[in-house]
Amino acid sequence: MKTDINPITGNVNMARRSFLRYAGAGVATAAVVGVTACHKDRIVVDPGGSSDIGSGDIGILNYAYALEQLEAAFYTQVVSSPYSGMSSVELTYMTDIRDHEIVHREFFKAALGAKAIMSLTPDFSKIDFGSRQQVLATAKAFEDLGVQAYDGAGYLIKDANYLLIAGKIVSVEARHAALISNLISFGSFVPDDQIDSNGLNKSATIAQVLPTANAFLKTKVTAQAFNYNG
Template sequence: MSDHNLLPAWREQSLGRRVFLRVSAASAATVALVAAGCTTTTPEPVKVDPYLLSPLPAGDVGLFYFAYLLAIAKATIFQKVADAPPTDFTATDRAVFTDLRDHEVIHRELLRRFLDPKGEVALLPADFAFSLTSLSLTTRAGALAAAQQFADLAAAVYPTVLPLFSSANLLPRTLLLKMSSVHARHAATLRNLRTPGTFAADDVVLTTGVLAGQLRTKTPLEVLAVLAPFFAPYVISAGNLPLPI
């Protein structure tokens, strides 16, 4: 795909015409200043970064796009482990990762269909991918740790994302609310596989203050900062996403 825009409807609009000089106010002094600024030096062309994606859209569409990127990350990890499980995986481990993979692939494809209902648009460049090179997925301990890291991210960010929707249409929020509960179950299941009998710990649940016992939440920007190295060399600009109040 040569066009790196995320969707045609999200392409940056032209800035519109601006009046740089008012003809009626032109004077000899203005002409002199312009002449003085003339130069025969050819300006150095500004190089365009081919890996800088168009900014994520503003509003609800941008939130859906963020959820789609997170689903790509989780589905990629779960797919890799399910396809090539570590040799020290138990039968239970294999069965769990098959379920995790199936859940997350469904999430990814459902979000993709919401963003492109007719399947006519390439949402990302053809070579855009979530890189697994920095993750250790060949041992049980490494695979569980990596999977839990991203399951915890999804569980922590969805409660922050849901209140940011502005549309009166409840379907998107209902869909993501259901996904949120699945992400929480993924995180709890993986934690229990790593340490049997556990459900959560103080790294994901607050233990002090008035919010003790509640989930430690994250913002989309915090999660994208974690995802950024895995999507490199592509750079995702998230400045348009709504911020939590």
């Protein structure tokens, strides 16, 4: 799928047909957007600048949207200011991941419509983007966190269309995680710190994930309205 990326803002322009094809045959996406538009869940915006994801399936989508915003912003910065010694192959990898994350971000934004949380402002002040070690370590942290987040929240999704799309996206995120791990240590596509004793990927709850994500966000994300019991 061809996307046009604005190198300054990191925004992506997708033809509607390509967008629907990405989501899977168009029909599933239309159903997702339709259900979202009529959903009654409320998004809470704190006067202090934080955003609450809301509840139910809308809350899960906003949760994913927040993480995709963070990842898209990070890789946009990585590509716009490559670390010292970045090879052309590594730049290609980072650019591909950036494009994936931007498409994910824009997908959730469009699907959520008026129910979406605000656009978040990242805080990467503690990251030295000139250091390969720091960039890859942060990329690993974000990718591992993202996969754990999807795995940890998947069982809470009620709508089959949402679950289908979440499954498609987390599989891409897992590929990213494997690639980044391999760049850090060749051959470590499945690092021990992400797999449990049963050979399954580790998962994390919303309450466990958000503090880590918020450490890299000026605009904080909360889940005060989220009901884990549905």
